[in-house]
Amino acid sequence: MSLLFDQLNFLSALVGLFFLPGTLFLHAFLRKKLPTLSLFENALFSFVFSLSLLDFGMLILSRLHIPITALSIIGFESLVALFPLSVLFPTLRKLAFQFVHRKRIDPSTASTKTPSLSFSRKEGWLFAGIIVLTLFIKSVYLWNTILPTSTDLGHHMFWAKKIAQTGSVPSYEKIGIETEETEHVRDTLTAPQPIDDFIVGEHLPFAAVALVARLDFVSAFPSLMLLLVNILTILALSILAYRLFEDTLPSKALARRGMMAVLLFAGPLWALSSPEAKYVSGGVVGNLFGNLLIPVILLAFFRALREKNATLLGLALLFTGTLAFTHHLSTFVFLFIALFVVTLFLIRLLLVGNANREPLSEMRDWLRLFLAPFPLVVLFSLLAITFVVYTPTYLHASAID
Numbered sequence: 408m409s410l411l412f413d414q415l416n417f418l419s420a421l422v423g424l425f426f427l428p429g430t431l432f433l434h435a436f437l438r439k440k441l442p443t444l445s446l447f448e449n450a451l452f453s454f455v456f457s458l459s460l461l462d463f464g465m466l467i468l469s470r471l472h473i474p475i476t477a478l479s480i481i482g483f484e485s486l487v488a489l490f491p492l493s494v495l496f497p498t499l500r501k502l503a504f505q506f507v508h509r510k511r512i513d514p515s516t517a518s519t520k521t522p523s524l525s526f527s528r529k530e531g532w533l534f535a536g537i538i539v540l541t542l543f544i545k546s547v548y549l550w551n552t553i554l555p556t557s558t559d560l561g562h563h564m565f566w567a568k569k570i571a572q573t574g575s576v577p578s579y580e581k582i583g584i585e586t587e588e589t590e591h592v593r594d595t596l597t598a599p600q601p602i603d604d605f606i607v608g609e610h611l612p613f614a615a616v617a618l619v620a621r622l623d624f625v626s627a628f629p630s631l632m633l634l635l636v637n638i639l640t641i642l643a644l645s646i647l648a649y650r651l652f653e654d655t656l657p658s659k660a661l662a663r664r665g666m667m668a669v670l671l672f673a674g675p676l677w678a679l680s681s682p683e684a685k686y687v688s689g690g691v692v693g694n695l696f697g698n699l700l701i702p703v704i705l706l707a708f709f710r711a712l713r714e715k716n717a718t719l720l721g722l723a724l725l726f727t728g729t730l731a732f733t734h735h736l737s738t739f740v741f742l743f744i745a746l747f748v749v750t751l752f753l754i755r756l757l758l759v760g761n762a763n764r765e766p767l768s769e770m771r772d773w774l775r776l777f778l779a780p781f782p783l784v785v786l787f788s789l790l791a792i793t794f795v796v797y798t799p800t801y802l803h804a805s806a807i808d
Contacts, residue, residue, distance in 0.1 A: 416620035417628055421635065424480075424615055428487050429456030435491030440718040440781075442710060445524035447646050452722065454639060455703050459729040460487055462611050466576060466732075466797045474574030477618040524649065530663055534670065541641065541674035545634060545687070552688035553627045560690020563609055564624045570614035571624075579605050579800050603801050608733030609692045633687045636695050641677075643702040645670040650709060697737025700730040704741060715772055717779035724782055728789035735801040 430453040433441070444452070464483045465475055473479055526534060569577045580599040613629055622628045648669040652662035686695055707723035710716065731738045756766040776782065793799070 413620070413622060413626075417616070417622060417631070420616045420620040421632070424461055424484065424619065425457045425612075426450070426453050427457070428460050428484060429453035429458075431488055431491035431495065432456060432460075435494040437718050437722075440716075442714045442716050442719065445646065447524065447642050448706070451639060451643050451646065451703050452707070455700065455726050455729065456722070458612065459725055460484075461615055462608050462729060462732060463792055463796075465611050465615065466607070466792065469576040470796045475570060475576075475614065475618070476574055477621070480615050480619055524646075524663075526663065530667070533667060537667070537670050537674050538638075542638070544675055545637070549630060549634065549688055553630050554625070554688075559692070560629055560688075562605075563690055563692045564613065564629060566605060567610040567613035567617065568624045570610055571617050576607055576797065577610075579603075579607075601800055606693060606732065606734055606799055606801065607797065608729065609696065613692075629690065630688055633690065633692065633695050636699050637687055640695070640699040640702065641670065641673045643699060643706065644673045647702045647706045647709070650706060654713075693734030693737065697730065697734040697740070700726060700733065701737060701741050701744070704730060705744070711776065712773055715776060717776050717781055720776050720779070721781040721785045724785045724789070728785075728792075732797075732799060735799070 430449070433449065433453060433456065461480075461484070464487070465480070468475055468479055468483060566577055566579070578599075579602040581602050582599055583597040585595050585597050586593070613624070613632065616622065616628065616632065617624055620628070645666050649662050649666035652665040653659065656662050656665060704723055704726045707719055707726060711719035711723055727738075727741070730741060752766070752770075756770070793802075
């Protein structure tokens with residue numbers, strides 16, 4: 408019974424911390440300003456948006472000297488959820504009334520936004536089959552390796568547990584040993600030195616789940632959390648592939664087939680690779696979160712620039728800030744990707760810009776998007792968090808040197 412209760416607590420914490428806040432915000436404040444999103448895009452954006460709210464919220468609590476406890480996290484998340492719920496209350500009340508009285512929804516009042524990604528019956532079964540096969544392969548591997556099999560997860564859980572025990576963001580420091588060679592060789596301890604390899608965003612989500620669900624860090628929950636991130640990464644790669652194929656292939660049916668191919672390679676075929684499977688049980692936290700955030704950010708940027716949507720661009724900037732507070736190496740990878748894309752666009756502009764003014768016009772439209780209110784608010788909020796609330800350790804002078 409205790410094991411079942413722990414599992415229910417864990418699942419409730421995952422939904423309440425990583426899906427519900429983002430879903431409420433997207434539907435209450437941004438739905439009318441966003442382009443049509445598929446079910447999977449809604450799930451991905453909700454997860455990353457909730458992750459952003461949780462990470463930055465815990466950093467703000469620590470900065471305000473409010474102890475990070477289960478009560479403070481639940482209180483913060485409740486306040487975060489209260490605002491969108493107050494906006495959605497009339498709609499929810501109307502839907503509940505229609506459900507209770509079995510009234511049919513008036514088509515004229517129903518939302519005109521429908522999912523832009525729809526499977527045929529065969530495609531739906533194929534998609535579900537690939538996901539089930541992926542989960543089966545990963546579950547077989549994790550059956551005997553659900554507890555940490557390398558030092559990575561142990562290192563990260565040490566810092567996550569320190570957050571849970573102290574109720575504050577830790578100071579990433581270490582003490583080294585210096586050897587003095589004089590008349591007698593003598594080893595002395597150095598003063599505390601900053602650690603640049605650990606980023607606070609790698610530890611805050613685990614600390615939050617452990618506190619809210621009252622789970623022990625020496626258990627299966629860290630690996631299960633990483634497995635969830637890993638599965639969402641496969642979905643993110645597939646959806647990103649579909650959006651790219653939409654513009655390059657002649658029909659959406661072919662784009663969906665291309666998406667299935669990516670899902671097959673990124674899912675069950677990649678899961679057979681030993682190094683990929685070891686990332687989850689080994690606890691390579693930063694890489695796994697980075698592998699999820701990079702395709703989600705690229706998806707948000709791509710759709711924002713293609714559809715000239717400032718709200719989606721603001722989300723892309725927010726997700727980029729979350730990546731920067733989660734894993735520095737993944738942030739550098741994303742910056743190289745962005746630099747490569749910008750370079751290709753400038754080359755295209757130089758080659759066809761004189762004969763065709765379309766690339767130059769696109770650039771002007773994109774610059775206007777970056778100057779829209781919502782992206783600017785997100786950008787300045789990230790800067791304020793970086794310089795006022797918490798500066799990542801890899802931005803310290805010693806780390807840069």
